[in-house]
Amino acid sequence: MTATESQNWQIDEFLDTYRELMGFVPPRIQARFDRLRDSNPDLLLAEERVRNLICYTDKLDQKTVQLILFAVLAVNLRDAAKLHGLAARRAGASWDELQATIDLAYLFGGLSVANHAPAMMEGIAELEQKNEAGLGATAAPR
Numbered sequence: 001m002t003a004t005e006s007q008n009w010q011i012d013e014f015l016d017t018y019r020e021l022m023g024f025v026p027p028r029i030q031a032r033f034d035r036l037r038d039s040n041p042d043l044l045l046a047e048e049r050v051r052n053l054i055c056y057t058d059k060l061d062q063k064t065v066q067l068i069l070f071a072v073l074a075v076n077l078r079d080a081a082k083l084h085g086l087a088a089r090r091a092g093a094s095w096d097e098l099q100a101t102i103d104l105a106y107l108f109g110g111l112s113v114a115n116h117a118p119a120m121m122e123g124i125a126e127l128e129q130k131n132e133a134g135l136g137a138t139a140a141p142r
Contacts, residue, residue: 075109
């Protein structure tokens with residue numbers, strides 16, 4: 001296997017982690033992969049190795065990791081909160097656990113978090129429905 005083939009194999013393996021986590025590769029992540037695969041695959045692999053070291057720790061289960069990421073992103077009013085809410089659901093989180101996470105995020109993010117919460121929850125439900133219908137690859141916010 002050549003170095004380029006090895007890099008492409010590793011890159012594809014990292015893409016699979018997103019498919020497993022969310023049921024699809026979100027468009028912005030896919031765009032980053034597409035751009036860096038050709039222009040700077042070493043950077044792409046470094047980014048993904050760090051992400052994996054942090055997100056796939058043996059200290060926290062994936063449901064907890066994804067709930068924490070959901071809360072952090074919700075406090076910052078990031079649309080990617082929906083993606084991590086979906087990942088938390090896929091890891092076994094209930095709707096009540098997502099709501100409790102939003103409630104905690106409200107403590108530090110205030111009414112803006114509470115006001116965005118219904119749209120976030122609806123967005124997660126939509127992503128779930130699209131995944132179930134096999135449309136996950138087109139489901140992420142742009």
